[in-house]
Amino acid sequence: MSKQAPLVAGHPLLGSLPDLRDDTLGAYLRARRDHGDVVRFEAGPPGLRASLYAVFSADGVQQILGTEASNFRKENDVYTEIRESIGNGLLTSQDEEYIRQRRMIQPLFTRRRVDAYAGAVHDEATATAHRWTTASGNVVDVVPEMAEFALRSVTRILFGSDIESAVDVVRRNFPVIGESVLRRGVAPLRIPRTWPTPANRRTATAQRELYAICDRIIAERTAAGHDDSGDMISLLIGARDEDGSALDADSVRDQVLVFLLAGHETTATALAFGLHLLARHPDAQHAARAEVDAVLDGRPASAADLERLPYLTRVFKEAMRLYPSVAIMGRRSVADSEVCGFHIPGGSDVYVSPWVTQRHPDYWENPDAFDPDRFAPDLEAARPRYAWFPFGGGPRSCIGQYFAMLEGIIGLATFLQSYEFAAVDAEVPLELGMTMRAAGPARVRLTRRPSSGEAAA
Template structure:
């Protein structure tokens, strides 16, 4: 049986140095040179096999929970931060949690959050001024934090001190978690024969403790109150399994933290990349604005407008193709798995990169071009099912995918209707593959108010 080829690993370090210097470039290079099933060594104790064939990606994602597991519980940082929430849990426990959480993401329920999304985006844009320079990454990160705080807890970051504390705690946690998860120093120290404290880990643990205390206090208050606020927390508190049991406080904590991390930074980064790409492609920006004028006629968008904002939706799809917020995901085979003609052993990591697959020329003509027009119904019908998967797939498809798409589209329509956004130094904008795919150092922009808006 053929074995997989790959770049030669260094003693002890494996391929960590090459991967750490440029993760995205490394993935592109090794998959181009060695093809589907390339073997690399980036973890201390197991090999990683990178799969790039859509049919094999489909086999992995569709069989997650049976032939494959996520395996995220083996990672101490993910256990610390995310606990046993929907992203990290497995088996029957995950299935029960998914069943309990699913009603909160029903289409009608999600549409009811659209008003808050537009209201907060409009408030942000009204605070901007013509000619102003700002870090757009920070601005939209704060916006998506406002939206997720409102939709989860029914509190406004502007007016509720508790929400402000939650916001600060989440930001501290995100920063510390991202640093630890992508730290080359941590990866090297994990290879040492003795355990040493990792720089920055104490800060992460303190941030987790602070956020836990805030969330559990809000949960206790809401349980005592017993009133439906129309938010996700109310839905989670009311959810009951077939035997009548609901979520414990620990389960609520894990799901709420997961929602904050998955529903906050990912959408913010997608929006940041959207405005960057529009700034570099004035013809796309002009076509987008023409659609907004024709459909909205100067008013704010609503969820009911989404069906008519065709080109706006194509822009969002194309951004998620070129800059997928989740640029890497992995699974663990429970038994030896034959991938084409390569035998992949049980217990290794099977890695899948939307970044790599979304840029394959065989699926996307001129793959590096920002071309929203490519997303016609005919094009999508001819695309292999798992050549495009910004939200994962199979039974572990992101539960908030419809929420994220609606949020990105409504915020884009709201902000682009008021401002044209220019990037003074586009050559300095490079992707930083941290927990999610963000512009390194943020995105400095200059705002240009549209003449027809007040």
């Protein structure tokens, strides 16, 4: 007989709602510390109270994302909001529709395909480093800087030569969509989208502008016929299923918007914390730069260099351990199940959290300390598979993870070639939106390196 998961004590009237609303990440960490690896929260006023379960052990995460993925579906209110805002692309679709999409889109993310984007990423990194030559007081805030770098990189691989017409539209409108998904996804009651409230009107305008730019570019590419530019829009248009069928224009647009949603803020956060942590830890920065200089000897980083930069890769992985962009992932259970000896009823909201599991003392010694050498191959191999899962896992794992690693390593290598970094801000406050991100500045003071070649960009 499996046991009831321990209930996390909360407010007499509202349960855990205030704790989860005001400090979700803290509430999750405390819940694990005080109650163990499977916990239950009750949140909301009587009558509207919802139960939700959180699972923190690596084994439990493996069960939910991996071995029993079909029992834990992407069916909560946030996914519904994403579907209604930007269409039912790869992030949110399910069942037959999902399997077809993943089958058609997976070949666009093979290493060979993604490696071909390394030049574009390097160009964007070089342009970023070049912009910093005029930074006031030689100080930059890496939070907006990495947001811009990541936005331009993903927009460029998607839209290719149309990047400049797309990037402004995306920069202006995506935050509006993100804010709406989050606000509506967690609200106990939702106003219908058709009501002309200011928030609904703002979201509808943002959606219209994003749809318009995607639809225009997709129509132009389709009309032009065969196109070997290699950007993702062309590849999506050219993708064929086993029976020869293609994605229709709306589905191509849905995927483009999903890649923007899933591939922009996530990578920006990982890079911003990568730079911030290097700036705070001069020894690690020195070791990473020594590796970059020895391997690259001043030349641009390419895809082939990824495996030649193991220390920098450890730094990036450690940044994603401490600051996972997707700090919490939600599912809804179909049937009753048992996770780590605890009963989870069918129809429950169930959450797993890289934020908690990646700081779990069973898997990580001195978990809050920055130590890239945790990712030395022997230590990595000795850890359970799901002790570190910033890209999720199982059948719904991140399709863009190799691209994210490539962008992270090429970006950090290029910045290290050009500058030395010293942290201005020791602590960076966090904010949990659709993803976890830095809420405050993460400023670094830059010292230009004498051998820096970026000024020639």
